[in-house]
Amino acid sequence: MSALDYLVPYDFSPLTILSFVLVLALYGYGLVRMPADDRPGSGRILVFVVGVMLCYGVMQTRFDYYSQYMFFVHRGQHLILHHLGPILIALSNPLPVMRFLYSLINPGVRRALIPLGWIYRFLQHPAIASFLFVGLIYFWLWPPIHFDAMLSRDLYWIMNWSMLLDGMLFWWLIFDPRSPVISDALGYGKRILLLALVAIPQMILGATIVFSRGMVYDVYEVCGRAWPMPPETDQLLGGLLTWIPPAMMSILGILIILRRAMREDGKVSPYNEKLKASHS
Amino acid sequence: MKNRFLPCSRNAISAMALLASLVMLGGCFGDDENWNGKDISGLMPELAFELTGTSGDTVTAEQTDGNIRLLFFGFTSCPDICPATIQKLSRAVKDLPAEMRADTQIVFVSVDPQRDTPERIDSYVSFFSDRAIGLTGEEPALRELSKRYRTTFGYDEPDAEGNYNVSHSGAVYVFDREGKARLLIRPELSVEDIRTDLVALAEES
Numbered sequence: 021m022s023a024l025d026y027l028v029p030y031d032f033s034p035l036t037i038l039s040f041v042l043v044l045a046l047y048g049y050g051l052v053r054m055p056a057d058d059r060p061g062s063g064r065i066l067v068f069v070v071g072v073m074l075c076y077g078v079m080q081t082r083f084d085y086y087s088q089y090m091f092f093v094h095r096g097q098h099l100i101l102h103h104l105g106p107i108l109i110a111l112s113n114p115l116p117v118m119r120f121l122y123s124l125i126n127p128g129v130r131r132a133l134i135p136l137g138w139i140y141r142f143l144q145h146p147a148i149a150s151f152l153f154v155g156l157i158y159f160w161l162w163p164p165i166h167f168d169a170m171l172s173r174d175l176y177w178i179m180n181w182s183m184l185l186d187g188m189l190f191w192w193l194i195f196d197p198r199s200p201v202i203s204d205a206l207g208y209g210k211r212i213l214l215l216a217l218v219a220i221p222q223m224i225l226g227a228t229i230v231f232s233r234g235m236v237y238d239v240y241e242v243c244g245r246a247w248p249m250p251p252e253t254d255q256l257l258g259g260l261l262t263w264i265p266p267a268m269m270s271i272l273g274i275l276i277i278l279r280r281a282m283r284e285d286g287k288v289s290p291y292n293e294k295l296k297a298s299h300s
Numbered sequence: 301m302k303n304r305f306l307p308c309s310r311n312a313i314s315a316m317a318l319l320a321s322l323v324m325l326g327g328c329f330g331d332d333e334n335w336n337g338k339d340i341s342g343l344m345p346e347l348a349f350e351l352t353g354t355s356g357d358t359v360t361a362e363q364t365d366g367n368i369r370l371l372f373f374g375f376t377s378c379p380d381i382c383p384a385t386i387q388k389l390s391r392a393v394k395d396l397p398a399e400m401r402a403d404t405q406i407v408f409v410s411v412d413p414q415r416d417t418p419e420r421i422d423s424y425v426s427f428f429s430d431r432a433i434g435l436t437g438e439e440p441a442l443r444e445l446s447k448r449y450r451t452t453f454g455y456d457e458p459d460a461e462g463n464y465n466v467s468h469s470g471a472v473y474v475f476d477r478e479g480k481a482r483l484l485i486r487p488e489l490s491v492e493d494i495r496t497d498l499v500a501l502a503e504e505s
Contacts (some may be wrong), residue, residue, distance in 0.1 A: 031447075089452050097396070132446040171450050172343035243451040243487055244373075 021082075030085035033177060040076045044069070050117040061074040063101065071108030074100050075184055089246035091237050092257035098183050099261055102157070103269050106187035110195035111276075144193050144205060150214050153190040153223045158184060161262070163236055170239045190218075194273055197282055204243040211275050219270035226263020230256055257300065310454035334424040335500070336493035337474065337483035343483035344473070347371070349445050351409065351437040365479055367405040368501055372472040373446060374455060375412035376424040379461070381470050382408075383428075385487065389472065390429030392494040394415055403433040403477070406432035411442050412466050449473055449481075478503060 029037075051059060057131065060068075077083055078097045089095040125133070131274055143149060159167060160179050169175040194215060198205040206214075229236055232255065339471060347369060354361040372391050374382030389406045396404060408425050412418040413436045416424075421434035436442070446452055452467035458464040474483035476496070482501060 085452075088450065165337060167338070168343055171340060171345050173345075173450070175343070176450075238486070241472040242484065244446075244467055246452060246455060247454055248456065248465070 026082040028082070029080040031173070032087070033080065036076075036177075036181075040072065040080075047072075047114065047117055050121045052154070054117065054120040054200035055080055058120065059114060059218070060113065064112045066109050066164065068114055071105045071112060075105035078105075079180060079184075081199055086246050088176070088287060089240065089244060091240050091254045092261055093246075094170075095258040095261035097180070098157075098160075099265055101180060102153075102183040102187040103266060105184070106191040107195070109188065109275070110191040111193075113197040115197055121180075144188055146210055146214055147195070148220050149190050149193050152186055152217050156186050157222060157262075158225060161229075165181050166237055167239045170243065172246060193271075195276070200286065211277050215270045215273045215277070217268045222266045222270075223263055226259050226261075226266070229259030229262055232259075313447075322340060335357040335483055336497050337485040338381065340473075340481050340484045346481060347479040348448070349409075349441075351435040351441060351445070352418060354425070354434050355416045356418050361479060362411060364405055364407065364433075366477050367403050368477060369405050369407050369408065369475045369496065370412065370451070370472050371407040371449075371475065371478075373409050373411050373451065373468045374418050375410050375466045375468070376420055377412065377433055378466070381468075381487065385470070385472065386425070386428045386432065388491055388494065391491045392498060393431050395495060396498060396502075400499065401431065403502060404431055404498060408432055408434045409442070409445065410436040410448065411468050412455075413437065413439060413442065429431070474498075474501065476504070 051065065078100045083093070083097065086093040088094070122130075143152065157245065160166060161182070169179045193206055194211050196205040200207040219242060235241060235251055237258075240254060244253065247250075306437045312496060347361045347364075350358060370393075372382075372385055372389075372476075375384065376382070386406065386408060391482040393404050406425070406429055408421070410421050411500060416436055418436070419432075421436060425434040437445075444452070446469070451471070453466060453468040456465040458468070470484040470487040473481060474485060476482050483497060485497075
């Protein structure tokens with residue numbers, strides 16, 4: 021196979037390609053048009069684009085083929101869609117770009133978007149967001165559901181998109197660049213608590229897969245593997261990918277939030293009207 | 301300032317979240333009919349292919365309509381899985397009542413067109429069952445069919461004699477008379493279990 025063959029989608033999804041093009045185009049348009057003072061630096065732009073392209077890469081290249089026929093590659097795919105990609109996107113802080121784009125929307129349309137805001141706030145309630153984050157991982161890895169999802173093309177796409185969207189929601193809640201002191205962003209303590217809480221069930225699930233004697237996910241057995249690999253090895257690697265990197269990302273997230281909290285210690289006061297005005 | 305748009309309290313939201321999760325979980329315990337195989341109704345597209353038959357002519361899925369079809373992938377040099385599968389299927393079909401037997405077809409698709417000529421496939425399938433047909437085709441056509449049913453196949457490096465192994469799905473896809481995907485038979489299912497499912501399927505339509 022030539023290099024080009026690895027870059028073309030295995031399962032071509034026009035909707036997916038359109039969504040990614042739209043996101044990058046809007047981001048680019050915002051960057052060019054927005055006031056230079058608010059514009060993110062090149063480092064942040066790069067992090068954003070890398071995050072988006074990673075998600076695109078695991079969905080619309082040959083990687084997707086291996087994800088469909090190897091359990092551990094599938095776990096790697098979800099690690100990127102649900103963790104790494106959204107983490108990079110959230111850390112790149114595209115908020116100024118989004119604010120600018122939002123300011124371009126005409127007030128009538130903006131009013132129509134208010135119900136979306138309600139749904140967003142409902143989903144971003146810390147209890148719901150963390151429940152969804154862990155719940156989706158458990159849901160799609162529940163053996164009968166996982167079996168169906170790997171057999172049905174529609175379910176497969178729903179699975180991957182739900183993981184990506186939920187990953188974005190959760191990590192945006194965690195890495196919300198606004199300070200909780202002067203905005204209604206989630207408090208740093210709560211963010212740290214959430215990160216610790218979601219890590220535990222992921223570790224339990226990963227360890228359960230790793231230490232399972234029998235085959236938990238036999239769909240890869242039934243449908244053939246991308247290359248001959250002992251099923252136990254595939255399951256073991258998949259379990260490790262469910263267990264260790266997400267736990268590490270939670271710890272990394274906690275460190276990032278701690279650093280931010282320590283930097284803000286004593287610097288930001290809720291009574292500082294000037295700061296308040298510039299942030300809300 | 302906080303929760304400006306929230307129409308209800310945090311407690312109410314938590315209660316709603318719990319309810320939503322229960323509804324979601326409820327969906328997982330749907331009533332399955334009692335098939336021995338895995339019910340795949342609605343999960344997979346209906347049967348469609350255009351391949352080469354054992355006499356060298358083109359065979360399409362429509363030509364086999366009206367039969368309950370048991371489709372599986374393999375290759376004639378296969379050391380274990382394929383002979384075991386086709387033998388199990390032929391035994392399950394053999395003891396069906398005569399009229400059901402006449403409406404049931406085993407469809408063996410060779411994913412090794414390099415070595416499996418139509419003649420070779422013909423002698424292979426007819427050895428096992430008179431209700432079996434063998435098909436193969438160009439690799440792209442085979443890739444398309446296997447992709448349609450969410451499976452794949454791959455070739456190992458040939459050894460010194462030029463023999464190589466082929467990895468492929470071990471499952472059998474069962475399609476009803478109209479070509480709708482109905483059941484997935486896992487390799488460990490017994491002959492009796494398969495037969496029971498085939499009878500139930502035949503009596504349905």
